[in-house]
Amino acid sequence: MVFLGNSAIGKRSKVCLGGILIITISLFISGCWDQKELQERLFVLAVAIDKADEGGDSKEEKDKKSIENFVQPNGKKLYHLSYQILQLTPASGSGEGSRKASISTYVISGTGESMFEMLRDMLGQVSKGFWFEHIQAIVISEGAAKQGGLQPLIDLFHRDTEMRWLIKLLITSGEAKKILEFKPPSGEPGGMFLARSLRLYKKNPHVPGWIPGLEEATQATDNKKTVQISRVELVENIVKIGGTALFKEGKFVGYIDEYATKGTAFFSASEKSAIITIECPDHPGKILAFELLRHETKLTAHVSGEDIYYTLDIGMKGNLGESQCGIQHDAMDDAMVQKIELLVAEEVKRNILYAFHIYQGLQVDPGDFAAKLRAHQPLAWERVKEHWDEAIFPNVSLLPSVNVTIENIGSHN
Amino acid sequence: MRELQDRNFVLAVAIDKADEVKEVETFFQPNGTKRYRVSLQILKLASGGEQKEETKTFIKSNTGESIFEMVRDMLGQNSKSLWFEHIQVIVISDAVLKDVGLSEILDFFKRDAEMRSRIKIYVTSGKAQSIIEFNPPSKEPGGVYLANIIRLHLKNVHVAGSRTDLGYTIQYFDNKSNILLPRIEMADKVVKLSGSAVFKKDKFIGYADEYAVAGLKFMLGTEKSAVVTIDSPKTPGYQVVFELFRHDTKLTPHVENGVIYYTDDITMYGNIGELQGDTSLNDTLDPEYLRILEVAFAEEIKRTIYYADKVFKKDMKVDPVSRFATKLKSHEPNTWEQVKDQWDELYPTIPLYVSVNVSIRNIGNHK
Amino acid sequence: MRRIKCPRIRKLSADRPEASIQQAERQLTKLQQMTRQSTVFGEEIGDLVDQLRQVAAPSSEPFIFTSILEENKKLLQTIFKDCGDIEFRNFDVGEKSALLVYLEGMADTSNLERNVIKPLMSQTGPDNTNTDKLSEIFTMKSISEHILGASSVSVLAKASAAIDAVMMGNALLLIDGLSEGLGISAVKYVKRNIGGANNEHILNGPNEAFTEGLTDNIVLIRRRSRDTNIKVQILKIGERTKTSVAILYVANLVKPGLVEEVERRIRLINTDKVLASAKIEEFIVDHPWSPFPQVQTTERPDKVLAALYEGRVGLIVDGTPATLLVPCTYNVLMQSPDDYTIQPVIASLIRLTRNVTAFIAIYLPAIYVSVVSYHPGMLPTTMAISVAELRARTPFPSFLEAIMMEILLEVFQEAIVRLPQRLSGAATMLGAFVVGTTIVQAGLINPLLVVVVAITAISSYSMPSYSFNLALRWLRIPMLVLASILGLYGVIIGILAVTIHVCSLRSFGESYIGGLFDSNLLSDWKDGVVRLPAKLLKERPKEFGSKDQTRSGEEDG
């Protein structure tokens, strides 16, 4: 077709194009590979990872396990994986009239070492394929975390494309599966309940919500930073989130309590609002609460010669949230307000140092300090980065300076 | 002609040994013994979309020898006539299979015109009736749920479910080949499909575990997608998972001066599905490491296949689904002519040489 | 004992009735009759021919006029054979006999009586004495100049011209002794009178619409502009119908070469009849296979005039109110006269909305299908859950669902368009009930899809040009197919394919949509994607390449 005239070429090319089109179209029609209707998928809303030999004491639990098991060529039975699956209730045509208020879920579980293998094997228990794009939370039991560290547990979830990166990570000291089986009073599916309650960290500094999800955890592990995972506990039918579990290079280090968490929130400037309670200046034993609204926090690393120290300047603005100091004390007069401000500042400072020392005790850097140093003093960082966690960080000093201003005192004196 | 709503949808059938006979659920029988206990799972018709009651189905059962007779007798227990055109599953307990051939049991179903040939057949070691009494957590009717489980065999390498419904089973009967049926087990509130029951002709031999089934699927190339786990080469004690999504498998018989042997050439493409253990040590972004993994995976797959081969050759002495026989018949017809009558003895002695080649396409979302 | 059975010999006709003798005879007699008739026809044709061939006529002409009236009359009668509506009126002018031939119903008889017959007959009265004077008066020219009172008269020497004139409704006057005819225009036939535009409603602004008559339509345009540069060029298309097509343009604006191109294409049209302007359109477009309209059709004189002053060319076809405007681009189709009668800001917003709705009208169902059956992960969890619950009862895959819904929609639209006014209301209500409630209640189609398709339909209705709306409707189906094959990827592939196609379309050399973002034509945005206040619209759209860019200026003719 080299020596064809123009028009002829036009025709020829059209023909060829048509040919290509037909071929492709037929090729397409031959298989709509990935078409899978929405209602044909099982919404996995939450995942729980336990140690294989956790729980399961009673008889039927035992043989249940034996069924959820499968012959595994190599590796041992380490983990017990459970999925919380949404139960679809068909909405009848007449609309919300017969829609049920609560969305119910059920739990499927299997045992093995590789998450992926378990996943595939659990397909033997369900009638539709799992679908992970809407996972909300991953609950890890302390046992599982201690066993192999964090990485084996979450690897699948950040390797697979189906997973969304906003999955919330949680850790519990009890059995994680129980938390999946827990039905929230609000009637919303358990996974979403957990995820949403974690979203509230902005208001509740007792939760390390600023590292809520898989993405941050992955980042932290990649940067060899400390991973902080919120802790969730289930007492018979109350789920409470509070406190933090610390992972250092994937190894479980320990929990820190709410107070320390709050302190962390302060010095990593990640809280939006907080309640700081102090004792009344003149009535000991009575409580007065300061509601933090805005703050600017500045953590700076200083290197003077060999030794490294940090200064933390915090300016807080807020209201007088609650004062149980009785009528006679007058929140109007400035002296009083001044005093309160000082006390609050003191309190915050104490809180920060408390948290900081806990971290130093655990020889775990919450992340901010190393990052600051790396960012602002790269040379110093180069010098110390090998033995930062064990040698340098524990005897780095932190000098907080807090400045509180109370903007208004609420609607009543 | 009868209206739809006047029929009883039979969704699942369970066949057990007639152990204890409730005198209501039976009938006087001139000849034969009370051999089977047949239970039918029947759909409750609920109007519209509301899911008031917990279960959607109820069970009727009866004992006798002729299944047809029992079914007819069961009309005595129903207000509406039974309707078999929507049967989804037949669950058979191996207690029955121990002494009766599969074909005798399935005879009624293959004879009756109402039966659809896509009925799934499962084998269980426990009571079959309890399995069809199971009501699934997702509020589907039990029979449908059970039938749909096997649809996922493409992804679940532990289930051999490619051609195991009534139609194919009967087809296997007709050309006297061996049969493989998926195995289903139940413990309270959990039903699981894994492994498979092996039949020689129609005689029940035993169960093959998941690992053997996986090996078999690899060997015959019946899997669409599978996961292969190995111990991570760099960080022992942790696992690396290979997710297979495309493969081509060629099982070819060879005859050299009277000696029959099979070769199995497998090429597999897939992703790294999961990599436990420290990612800084095993760096999936450098090609050499991928090479190592590929070799390791190939080894593992080979091992699986040989395991399955051992199970079927040594332990059971069954040519699974007579695939080897058919291969030989189609490729080397005249050899087949010579060996076909002593094939069953011959088969366990025939060697199989496997060569696997794995290529990793993707490493996933994260290193 | 057995006996050999021999078959009885029967007549062939017994089992083959068509082979019987009577049958054959009947056929024979029929045949004879036919031959007889045919001979008769042959004779008739024969003498017709020699009637015509008495006089030697050039091949182009059926005959030539002789000076003997009887001859002419006979010749004309043979031409107008079996035309019942041709009127031959004999009368005398002086002692000469005259003949008036006209088409009954298309010629104005009263006018003829007043202006032709009366004056001619009155000629005999006073001066019959000097016949020679009368005779030298008696040339057609002089008659037309002195005697006839008709407004437009033409001397017709050629027979074909005379015949055309008669067929157009003029009257043909023949006088004994003169070998030429006189065409007297007294055309008057029944026609619709000018009404409002019923296909392109606008809220405020002129609302006159074209009618079927070519002349009236041209009048409608002339009346709006006293510009001598508006040229009208009339061609006759159609081998048999000889429909007249008028090419309108503004001489000193139109892009050089455009008119010639249009004329060339129209002259190339080779067809027997032109009944509607759509036929012309099909002949002159560049890509007859494309679903998109490449010629703008309108029935509004003001639109046409506006287009002319943008340097475009209008085509008015006799017998159809729908007028064609070329070249035509996406931009033009997206505009409605209303845009110029409301506030510029609002108009701009409306135009933007139109572009968006055009997009929605094509792709929304496809996107729905691809999201629901390929990427439900793109929905937020709560929404995904509720959608899944909606769909939990629907038996079909979303693709089938959508296709069914589309078909249903098309059917309803057809029904409503075809039905008479009174019934269409019922049809709509039926549709509303069936689709809206029953199907959803029955769980065949889930409510979400109904919403989607409804939105699509509505947005496709909001297109200013109906044919463009049709194109959008057509494009929906392939998009759906693509979506069901490759999901969102398929949809984007489809979008790009459509873009390529639309960019490759040329309407008389103007790219269909390419001009929209052409960096050289950005100044057209002022009256393209948005509409600026009239004060600022100083230039004409560049893309039509009009000779004189500025709308008002000294060099403007």
Added chain:
Amino acid sequence: MANLEAKRSMSAFQLAIVVFVTCIGAQIMLTPRALIAQAKNGSWISVIIGGVLFYIATYLMLRLGKKYPDETIVEYAPRIFGRMGGIFVIAWLNLVFFLQVITIFYGVGKIITFYMFDRTPPEVVILALLVLCTYCALQDWGTILRIHQFLFVIAYSILLIVWLTSILNFQPENLLPLWPVDVKGVIAGGLSTWGMYGGYESVLLLLPLVYRKVSLNKLAKEVGLAFIGVTLLFLIIIIVIIGVLTVEDAKNLPFPALIVIRSVELPGTFIERLENYLLVTWIPVVFDTLAAMMFFMAQICMRQWRHADHRPALLLLVPIIYVGSVLIDNPQIYDQMGKLTMWVGLAFSFVVVPMALLLSWWQKGKVGKDCG
């Protein structure tokens, strides 16, 4: 088909648009990881280095082209290098385009199948895109130019808008320290950005299409604008990647440019899983690059074979391209191809073109002497 104005020739600005569109293509998704792994925090510097470097190359090409008005390299290469040399150079240029095209096709097929599909084989994805590009490249240049402008306005703006939503969790901290620790990596990174900038060679073919009256300086200015735009875009991408994911993290992700957006959740809107949207808006960008390159390849072949029409050449090329892109079947080969492409391209811009310039000057000089 009467085309009253074929719009065969274009303005300098349109040339700039074409350069911009051809430069920015698939690579914005495929290459950042390698770059960041190489140049760490200093990646932004290497992007700028790359920009300057390749602008210089383009300027040389412009000069070269302006020496021979109304001619493409296909015509004047033989006159500079002699017949064989000319054919060699042209083949080289074509190879540059070819390698880019097939690597892009492979990359696209891989990324799309990986993120949007589960079981669809990449061949299908590639084929679909290939058919589309063929359809586009079959049109005449006027149409393609219009398509380019259309996408330049629509696709790129949408892509940027979608992509910039990832600003939401941008942390400046991660950028620090701005100044790189190892300079070598940064320089090497600068060279390796060729993968991103590749495509500017098209000016060698496009120059004759530009109005003759446009001066070299104006051309240089406009194309410079294009390059500034491209560099800015890449800068934004790199900076946002590093700012959202840290350097360490980005090194560990095969497609950081895509992952960046995964963790975005637009507050208050119902939109989630933005990476799908990003991919969708990215496809047109890839498409126009590919279509343009395929058109150029066809053009080269056409002029080489002295045809009047580029379409048969294109239709000959299509199967070759398809086979080429399918033959790459695992990441290792892909990496090799990427490197090969880079070096071939670099060599072309920085060896062949300057050589051509020198030779042409020398020849001109000689001609002058001959004239006396």
